[in-house]
Amino acid sequence: MNWYDKLNQYFPVEEMKSREHMELLLQEKRAVYKKDEGKYHVMMYADMEDFIFVDYLFVSKEARGKGVGKQLLDKLKQRGKPIILEVEPIDYKDTDTQKRLRFYQREGFQHAKSIGYRRRSLETGEINELEILYWSPANESEVSIYNKMRHTYETIHTYKDLEVYGERYEPTEKVLSFNQEHP
DSSP states (O other), rough: OOHHHHHHHHHHTTTTTHHHHHHHHHHHTTEEEEEEEETTEEEEEEEEEEEEEEEEEEEEEEGGTTHHHHHHHHHHHOSSOOEEHHHHOOTTOHHHHHHHHHHHHTTEEOTTEEEEEEEOOTTTTTTTEEEEEOOTOOOOOOHHHHHHHHHHIIIIIIITHHHHSSSSSOOOHHHHEEEETTO
């Protein structure tokens, strides 16, 4: 099974970029958008100048619990930059969401409590709410993480959206919010 099919089987349709979109990113944004692929994993990420955004991290069922995800994140952590990712909120009917969150917490990721993220899927039209998690070697502020997420949304998520999907994603201000009152 190829890398895209592995991701497509694991991630909900609302969260998936199209194959065309991801291939465009890999070709045209190859200076920053990367794929790390092995027999038991696929990781798509953007290695920006001052942070890393993990777009997709997939570890096959037969390799889960064997340290593959930890090794992949450790390799990114060695670069000494904040790492940001999006996760589904916990759904108590879906144990995978709980396991995923526990995994990231064990790896030192924090929940960005002041950042809201609600994006309409161009595939389904549904509003998809995700939570922002981050790891930082130097106590990065949530304002800084928010600005890095804005940059990710504008340069990766919406890259050539009209060309690829025939319509545009919503503007950044409608998708990302920052609650000043949260600590």
